[in-house]
Amino acid sequence: MDWDIIIEYAPRLLDGAWLTFKLILLSGTIGALLAVPLAFGRISESYWVRSIPYAYIFFFRGTPLLVQIFLVYYGLAQFEFVRDSALWPWLRQPWWCAIITFSLHTAAYIAEILRGALQNIPKGEVEACLTLGMSRLTMYRKVLLPRAFGMMIPAYGNEVILMLKGSALASTITLLDLTGMARTIIARTYTPVEIFFAAGVFYLAISMLIMLLFSWFERRYNAHQRPVM
Numbered sequence: 386m387d388w389d390i391i392i393e394y395a396p397r398l399l400d401g402a403w404l405t406f407k408l409i410l411l412s413g414t415i416g417a418l419l420a421v422p423l424a425f426g427r428i429s430e431s432y433w434v435r436s437i438p439y440a441y442i443f444f445f446r447g448t449p450l451l452v453q454i455f456l457v458y459y460g461l462a463q464f465e466f467v468r469d470s471a472l473w474p475w476l477r478q479p480w481w482c483a484i485i486t487f488s489l490h491t492a493a494y495i496a497e498i499l500r501g502a503l504q505n506i507p508k509g510e511v512e513a514c515l516t517l518g519m520s521r522l523t524m525y526r527k528v529l530l531p532r533a534f535g536m537m538i539p540a541y542g543n544e545v546i547l548m549l550k551g552s553a554l555a556s557t558i559t560l561l562d563l564t565g566m567a568r569t570i571i572a573r574t575y576t577p578v579e580i581f582f583a584a585g586v587f588y589l590a591i592s593m594l595i596m597l598l599f600s601w602f603e604r605r606y607n608a609h610q611r612p613v614m
Contacts, residue, residue: 386578386579387576387579388579390574390579390580391579391580391583394570395583397570398580398583398584398587399587400561400566401561401562401564401565401567402587402588402590402591404561404566405552405555405562405591406591408484408552408555409549409552409591411484412491412548413487413491413545416490416495417492417495419488419489419492419496420491420499421496421499422438423438423441423442423492423496424495424496424499424500427439427442427496427497427500441493442497445492445493446493446497450486450490450554451554453486453489453490454483454554454555454558455557455558458479458483461476461482462476462477479558479559480560482558483552483558483560487552490551491545491548494544494547498537499537502532502537503533506536510528510529534606535606538599538602538603539603541599542600542603545595545599546592549591549592550588563584563587563588566584567580567581567584
């Protein structure tokens with residue numbers, strides 16, 4: 386193991402890790418926002434309302450993330466109306482293509498997690514809100530959504546970590562994320578063991594940061610479930 390190589394290229398790997406972290410943070414935030422209406426659509430009593438988010442979730446959960454990345458990065462450029470649109474300056478950049486793909490992909494998984502949490506809330510809590518005269522908007526905003534968020538935190542944290550590992554595919558569209566930077570360095574130094582080992586350590590560090598963050602969220606939102614000493 387050549388530690389000098391690791392030390393020399395650690396700053397460049399850190400740059401790649403920072404880009405990976407920004408990619409996960411931004412796409413995870415957008416995906417969570419998109420997941421809320423999708424989850425509400427999934428629990429709608431109307432078949433036609435349910436069918437639209439169901440088809441969306443079925444597609445993004447049933448196809449490989451790599452295929453989705455290629456569809457956005459290479460596929461959109463084939464349509465002339467896309468190239469002529471005002472969005473083209475962004476859609477031709479690999480960074481925004483990765484953000485769009487990861488956001489749409491993770492939204493499908495988070496929507497299913499949120500749907501399960503909403504449907505597992507005891508009916509008695511819903512009846513209590515209605516008895517107090519709350520509107521449905523107030524009930525969801527102040528009671529059911531916070532309650533569902535507390536229930537879904539562990540599964541949500543697992544999804545973010547899975548998204549972190551899936552983010553390595555961003556390197557296939559020329560992004561110098563952590564994996565992309567590692568492959569670039571290896572092409573110059575021919576030291577795959579050392580560089581991939583260092584990249585793995587950075588991935589573990591980001592994963593640990595995510596686990597600590599969601600552990601704090603779980604303690605914060607599920608304080609009522611702590612055992613009384």
